[in-house]
Amino acid sequence: MFFRFVCCLVVVWLISASDESCSEPPPVNNSIFVAKEVEGQILGTYLCIKGYHLVGEKTLSCNASKEWSGPTAKCRLGHCPDPVLVNGEFNSSGPVNATDKITFKCDDDYILKGSSWSQCLEDHTWQPPFPICKSRDCGPPGNPLHGYFEGNDFTRGSTITYYCEEGYRLVGTQDQRCVDGEWSSALPSCEAPKPAPRTALEKALLAFQENKDLCKATEDFMQRLKECNLTMEELKYSLEWKKAELKGKM
Incomplete structure (x- = not known):
């Protein structure tokens, strides 16, 4: 293993000097470039130094022409990636360092879903995760079956x-x-209403047999429906179900 200094880039080869055959990697200031052999292929990875975060592809591969392929990354000042909030705003206008906190606010007609703040941690992540700003309007509702x-x-x-x-x-x-x-x-x-219990149905219908006065019979019938916790819709369904049952026996 040996070290090379290219501008502000530190290059670390984790392969023997005799195997080293790739060109110098593209310089990325404030980073360390680590090259190692993985399953017969030489791969290189950029690691930003403390206080910087990586923007772009961090891993390159050494191709058959002994050149490093892939877009060049950058190490930007600031410990965490720039915050993002669509349809909202946050109180940060520059690079964010460790322990910094930011707060979020949604635009008019949008409501905040999630935490109203987040903090930049030492591992270059934000916690709690960024919220979203959701429209106060609703989407089309669903339809129930039937x-x-x-x-x-x-x-x-x-x-x-x-x-x-x-x-x-x-x-x-x-x-x-x-x-x-x-x-x-x-x-x-x-x-679909369930068929009423036979005893409850018969009890309600008996009202018409027990009283010849139609008004009184109807009043008793409705009272018995209430006592049996039956609705007219359930009664109708029960009678239709009974009718179909009788037809099936004919």
Whole structure:
């Protein structure tokens, strides 16, 4: 192993001098270039010195012409990569050093998702990770199976209403509102009513046999539906299911 100094570049060869046959690597100030043999191929890697961070491809390969192939990297002053926040801004205008903190703020009509600050660490990383600025408008909502929604405005504050196809009942929140880029409730579902228990169905229908007064019979019928926790939709489904069952036995 031996060392060469090229401008401000330190070159370290981890191969024997007799094997050294590649040209000088492109100089990158404030870096160390380490060359070693990997599976018969000579690869070189740039490592920036403390206080600098790498921009570009850090690894080059020595080709058949004994030249180093690949774009040249740079070591830029500042310990961490430049922060990025689309549709927002942060309080940093130059290179960032270790222990520096920055804060984030989103543009109007966008809401911050994630941490409002991040710190540059010794290992050249930002923690917590950078947030994102999400639009306060909502995307098109989904449709439940056997259901649909009404409404074509998905901007902040708009509302939509879910409905189910005939024969299905809605389970979940029917009316939903766009709040800070999210719909106010989870997607509802449309379920086919289950046949009512035979005893509950018979108990409700007996009201018409027990009272000849139609108004009184209807009143008792509705009361018994309530006592059995049955809805008219469930009753309708149960009667249709019973009808189909009888046809199947004929």
